[in-house]
Amino acid sequence: MKNGKFIAIAIGLTMVALPGLAQAQDGEIGYAKGALAYDALMSGDNQSAVDKLESGKLSDPAVMINLGQAYARTGRSGDAAKMFTAAMNSNRSFDLVLANGQVIDSRKAAEIALNNLNGRLASR
Known part of the structure; x- marks a missing residue:
């Protein structure tokens, strides 16, 4: 269910965002x-991100x-693949504002992240 909530999130496909943009937005x-x-x-x-997020709402x-x-x-x-898959299959979905300012559905963001992970693993 899409509730129109916008959330800024950092995932691999957006790590090329300009530092100024990332710092300027909440x-x-x-x-x-x-x-x-x-x-x-x-x-x-x-590692700090892992520690913080593992204690959050999984x-x-x-x-x-x-x-x-x-x-x-x-x-x-x-573990990364499990998290991306769980987000893709979640009964909740909403729009995310990525670190680069792009707005995308959470399920699509999770799918892209999983595909990027699989691509990195395949290229090893």
Whole structure:
């Protein structure tokens, strides 16, 4: 179900965003500061992101996608794939504002993240 909620989220396909853009916008629209570990992901502090997100709402697609991204960056590819798949299959979906400003459905964002992960693994 789409509820029109907009959330900024950092996933691999958006990491080319300009630093000024990432700093200028609120990284966690609709969430308490730090709930999506946006700042940790954007600064490359991936283990802090994992620690923060694992203690969050693991049923929330935004949390699942960011946790999947943090897992992928820390070498936990299997766990990353599980998070992306769970976000794709979630009974909740909503629009996300990516770090580059693009608006995309959470299920589509999770699918892109999973495809990117699979592409990286296949190219090894």
